[in-house]
Amino acid sequence: xxxxxxxxxxxxxxxxxxxxxxxxxxxxxxxxxxxxxxxxxxxxxxxxxxxxxxxxxxxxxxxxxxxxxxxxxxxxxxxxxxxxxxxxxxxxxxxxxxxxxxxxxxxxxxxxxxxxxxxxxxxxxxxxxxxxxxxxxxxxxxxxxxxxxxxxxxxxxxxxxxxxxxxxxxxxxxxxxxxxxxxxxxxxxxxxxxxxxxxxxxxxxxxxxxxxxxxxxxxxxxxxxxxxxxxxxxxxxxxxxxxxxxxxxxxxxxxxxxxxxxxxxxxxxxxxxxxxxxxxxxxxxxxxxxxxxxxxxxxxxxxxxxxxxxxxxxxxxxxxxxxxxxxxxxxxxxxxxxxxxxxxxxxxxxxxxxxxxxxxxxxxxxxxxxxxxxxxxxxxxxxxxxxxxxxxxxxxxxxxxxxxxxxxx
Numbered sequence: 001x002x003x004x005x006x007x008x009x010x011x012x013x014x015x016x017x018x019x020x021x022x023x024x025x026x027x028x029x030x031x032x033x034x035x036x037x038x039x040x041x042x043x044x045x046x047x048x049x050x051x052x053x054x055x056x057x058x059x060x061x062x063x064x065x066x067x068x069x070x071x072x073x074x075x076x077x078x079x080x081x082x083x084x085x086x087x088x089x090x091x092x093x094x095x096x097x098x099x100x101x102x103x104x105x106x107x108x109x110x111x112x113x114x115x116x117x118x119x120x121x122x123x124x125x126x127x128x129x130x131x132x133x134x135x136x137x138x139x140x141x142x143x144x145x146x147x148x149x150x151x152x153x154x155x156x157x158x159x160x161x162x163x164x165x166x167x168x169x170x171x172x173x174x175x176x177x178x179x180x181x182x183x184x185x186x187x188x189x190x191x192x193x194x195x196x197x198x199x200x201x202x203x204x205x206x207x208x209x210x211x212x213x214x215x216x217x218x219x220x221x222x223x224x225x226x227x228x229x230x231x232x233x234x235x236x237x238x239x240x241x242x243x244x245x246x247x248x249x250x251x252x253x254x255x256x257x258x259x260x261x262x263x264x265x266x267x268x269x270x271x272x273x274x275x276x277x278x279x280x281x282x283x284x285x286x287x288x289x290x291x292x293x294x295x296x297x298x299x300x301x302x303x304x305x306x307x308x309x310x311x312x313x314x315x316x317x318x319x320x321x322x323x324x325x326x327x328x329x330x331x332x333x334x335x336x337x338x339x340x341x342x343x344x345x346x347x348x349x350x351x352x353x354x355x356x357x358x359x360x361x362x363x364x365x366x367x368x369x370x371x372x373x374x375x376x377x378x379x380x381x382x383x384x385x386x387x388x389x390x391x392x393x394x395x396x397x398x399x400x401x402x403x404x405x406x407x408x409x
Contacts, residue, residue, distance in 0.1 A: 025293050025300075029329035030336070032289035033382065036282045037337025038344075040378045043282075045345050047275040048374070049367035051268050055234050057196050057362070058264055059257050060132050061205075063101065063228025064237050066255045067248050076107040076120045076204075077217065078225020085249025091229065094247075096240035098232045101127050104213040104225030108176040110206070112164050119160060121174065123210030125224075132230065133194070133207075140168030140192030145209050153191035155207040161193050168193055174206075176216045184216055197358035200261055229254075267362065279378075286382055287389045293329065294322060294393040326390050334379050345370060 067086075069079040091097060104123045109116055125147045133142060133155075143153035156166065166172060168190055176184040188208065196202055214223065231240055237256060245254050258265040345368045348354055352365040 025296050026325075026329050029290060029293040030333035032286055032293075033330050033333030033386070034337035034340065036286040036382055037334060037378060038341040040279050040282050040382070041338070041341035041345065041375060043275055043278045044374050044378065045368050045370060046348075046366050047271045048371065049369035050361070050363060051271045052234075052369055053367040054198070054264060054268060054362050055257075057136075058198055058201070058261060059230070059234050061136070061196055061198070061201055062257055062260060064231040064234055064257050065229040065241060065244055066257070066260060067227040067229065067244070067252055068225070068255060070251055070253055072226075076105055078104040078106065078213070080219055080223045081226055082249055082251035084251060085247075086252060087247040088227075090247040091227075091244060094240060094243050096231050096233065096236050096243070098230045099127075099129060101129055101228040101230070102210070102224040102226070103228060104210050104217065104219065104223075106176060106213045106216050108174045110160065110164060111173050111175060112166070115164050117160050117163055118204070119174070119206045120204045121154075121176075121206050121208050121213060123208055123213030123225075125210040129230065136194040136196050138193050138195045140190070143191045143209075147209075147211060150211050150215075151209040152186075152188050153208075154188045155192040155194050156190050157202040157205060158193050158195040159202040160206070161190070166190060178216070186212060197364050198261075198264070198362050199359060200263065264362065283382065283385055287386055290326065290329070290386045291389055291393060294326065294390065297322065297325060298393060322393065323387075323390055326386065330383060330386060334383065338375070338379060342370070342375070 067081065069081050071079040088100060091100060102125055105120050106123075107118065107120050110119050124145055126145060128145050130142045137155075138158055140155075142155065143151055145151055154172075156172070161167060164172070170190050172188050172190060174186045174188060176186065178184075194207070210224070211221075213219070213225070214221065217225075219225075229244060231237060237258075241254065241256060248254055258268075348366055349368040349370065354366040356363055356366060358364045
């Protein structure tokens with residue numbers, strides 16, 4: 001028989017100890033562990049989920065990496081991408097690259113009878129990834145851009161459409177202007193309405209035919225303003241980026257999506273900091289609670305410790321008793337915390353009942369990332385850290401004198 005384990009169960013679950021202080025202490029310890037697990041799971045899953053959702057939205061719209069001409073400036077009008085040294089086929093062969101998409105952009109003004117809005121027309125061509133863009137469509141459909149003549153159908157953001165009281169299948173006049181030239185007017189049909197929840201995108205961009213941008217910018221029929229490079233895994237951007245730079249030519253440069261939108265990078269970094277801070281706080285709280293619980297149990301069982309030592313129990317055996325105490329306190333708390341935490345996260349994942357303001361958070365609902373690695377790591381981490389915290393109280397047991405323990409009981 002395993003004496004330490006038997007004794008731990010006896011004093012923790014004995015019916016004779018129903019109103020015993022140890023019974024209350026055990027429940028307090030389990031509650032603290034369960035709360036630590038719940039808060040940690042929610043923090044990690046929603047934090048990583050939000051981070052990934054924001055990265056995926058912006059990368060699906062603009063690519064993980066953009067290739068531009070070194071002549072590009074701070075304006076939204078594209079400079080012509082230099083083809084010298086640019087090897088598109090080699091870029092497509094990079095293992096991390098999922099696809100390429102050419103584009104050219106020009107700034108303009110949308111005008112209605114009562115209102116107007118500044119926009120950037122992002123012209124795309126026959127390599128436009130409609131499947132990747134489809135999740136952003138809230139009404140209407142995506143036009144076919146075949147670069148055969150001029151397609152007058154565009155995709156407008158929901159934000160701009162609402163500001164101008166427009167909807168799918170409405171017509172809109174766009175005005176483009178260049179230095180020393182008369183304004184250029186184009187009439188477009190709004191084929192679809194999109195929404196990314198990324199304010200920096202929804203406030204500005206309209207998707208249209210690249211040939212219209214080429215005409216306005218006096219570009220050749222095969223010239224483009226840049227390339228959007230999509231990766232299979234956004235997390236591997238640091239590995240893919242140097243390889244991409246090798247095939248773009250010295251007159252072009254590559255830009256990560258996080259560098260293109262530094263405000264979003266700052267927001268993502270806040271998620272990382274918050275996750276680290278909250279988990280650290282919860283670990284400290286759980287450890288302190290476990291230490292306090294064990295110290296109280298030691299004080300309460302001082303007489304029992306003295307008796308056990310008198311009967312020949314070794315210090316190692318007595319320490320094992322209190323280590324088993326920790327297990328009895330923590331394991332049910334771990335199971336309960338995981339059950340409750342995962343239950344709440346699953347409810348949010350499939351119902352999206354907690355909403356956010358995309359103006360401030362770049363997303364409209366709280367996303368959940370149920371990564372099993374992190375879920376297991378939370379439980380194992382708290383278990384190990386709490387176990388290490390057990391070492392000091394267990395050695396204090398060794399210093400208890402049997403004679404004094406029995407004498408003052």
